[in-house]
Amino acid sequence: MNTEHAWRYILVGAAISILPILIVFRLISVQTNPQEVSTFNDQSKLYEGEYHTFYPARGQIYDRWGNLLAGNKTVYQIGIELQEVRNPQTIALTLNVVLGLDYTKVLGAASMSPSKDAVFAVVADFVPPDKVEQLNQLAQQIVDTYKGSQDKNAPSLSGLKTVPHLMRSYPEKDVASNILGFVSRDNKGYFGVEEKYNELLAGKPKTVWMPLDPNRVSELPNVPDGASLVLTLDRVIQAEMEKILDKAIQSSGSKSGTIVVMDPKTGEILALATTPRIDLNDFSSYFDTFNSNTPFDRGVSQAYEPGSVYKVLTMATALDTGAVKPQTTFLDKGVFEIGGTLIYNWNGGAWGPQDMTGCLEHSLNVCLAWIATQTGAKNFYPYMQNFGIGHLSGVDLAGEVPGRLKIPGDADWYDADLGTNAFGQGVSATPLQMAAAISAVANNGKMMAPHIVRSMINKGYQYDMDQRVIAMPIKPETARTLTEMLANSLEKESSDALVPGYRVAGKTGTAEIPTPMGYTSNMTNVSFVGWGPVDDESCCSNLGFLVYIWLEKPTTSIWGSEVASPVFSQVVQRLVVLMNIPPDDVRHQLRGQ
């Protein structure tokens, strides 16, 4: 190398080296200065990752045939990323036009300066997808129009963010609304199945740290969806019962009504129609429809004095204890005294000698009060307790009330109560409790646990719920005898409840309504309980139903036989078609083949 030119090489080498040296120097200074280390650490943490909460999809609810009753749909949260906002006016105007939001409020939110405490402003939530699509189209139009514009005031929706999430949807709208309940915006179930199984349906959200660095990408956490439920409900039967109920309420001028349809052999509730109902997709109408005294589901949440349908339980007790036999004769003189109280028949008349079927056929209070005394309070009340009167049935629906059964020893129980309780006054129960209790008579003495959930689907498996016998309050022969008596009594009185081609058993009920002053109201509650098909092989039939009807304060007639009985007939005429139950003669013929 020529030494006289060496300085040039040294100069070039030095010039080239100075930049790396400066970089190395800066690196060392940054790494060794605690303040700088802390600053850069803080900055890097901002972009290192974020906490992400994974919300499991709420479990779906199906009817017994797999039709969706409650599902989920995507809605959007609309927010503003303050750091990215370029033109707050455009955002405010757009949201005002598309979503109808208050211009001033949105402008205020969009104009906020980003700070450590404010980076994102939520301006709307639960926005439907079509509105979000409109927003996206507008945003795209603005981008296309003002692409490359240097004008700082050019319209821009930069900073406007849409965050999707799920909310509940109910395809059947108001059908079975009282059974399903609804889910509020904070994903909490209210009433019905949604409340009873809220924890199971909701699943458990999981919050995890998700690094943004693609080199440190981690596996998505396993957040299983909430469990799904298959109900015992048949949506078509439910919808039909609601239609029949609405018509019955209208034609009878009743205040409200309830129809319970269950399978007495399994305890499955096939339908539970009641009023009022709401479209669950618009649950905000709840406050307009239900005042503080209106239960969401009268079937389980409103106890009432059932009246003469209760005579089924009184007679079952008397027959089971041997206090009376079907042939036992009672001379009805039109009045019966018990505990200082005089009991009269519904028409105030004396019906003369009656066998037990006659007592049921004519619904004689005097006779039933006498039967209760023959049974004795010592037997009567334990039987009622075995029938589940006075305590919760345990049905898997939220908001069940126990009703009231006064028993000897209670401060407010008097001897006269035995007489009045015998025909369903002075005792209260919900329609479902009554249906469950009387199902023991329809099911050979076995009382199955009433339930609404048939199976549960969790983590890919379907678990069937057990069908439990909760009590055997009466003997099978008692149940069969009483069923026959009640079927005969309907036939003898040519009841409006009869269904051509099908033999059914049943009992009407007309109950006075207690007021704080006693039974002073002219209004009544009318009921009917019936089951079928009742034939020689009813014990072995796989096709069975029990129907309980309650109409509150009808105005066209105060009698159950005139208001509730025809409704039972209508209900059964639809049920036999929907449940594919052939008429008795066809069924016997098919069995014989």
Add this chain to the structure above:
Amino acid sequence: MERVQNLTNAYSQAPWRKQLQFLGLFLLVVVFIGLVAGVYLSVTARAAKVGRDIQSMQSDLEQYAQSNVNLQSQLGFLISASEMEKRARNMGFKPIDMDQAIYIAVPNYTDRRPAILAPAPGRVVVSAPALPAEYSETLFDWLDRAVLQSPFPLINLKSLFEVKP
């Protein structure tokens, strides 16, 4: 001494050759560092791309899950009881009355069964790991399996060690 000097001069390399060697060595180091840096960059870039793809797919997965429940819900609305009834009526159907139903005996007919939307929980069968033995056995294990315990041993090793009386 002069002889030594001559020998040294004769076997020492020319200055230009030394510079060339130094330059070559330097370039070799630079190329090596470049290669390592290149390989490192390539691998990390590919890893980052794969990571980014995974993040994107995770996001897609979330969207598909939402879309799935959305579609289920839409389907629910389309086949709801009221919609189906409306459609049936529009097609000229009407609900039958009780006395219009005709029942016939169908041999081996099984009644409609309630919905089965998922399998019942059964015995959990844990599948055995499908890792071939070659990945876990030692050479001696292989010898034992393939040679000694084989029905057709390559060689009868046992016979080699058997002591015959």
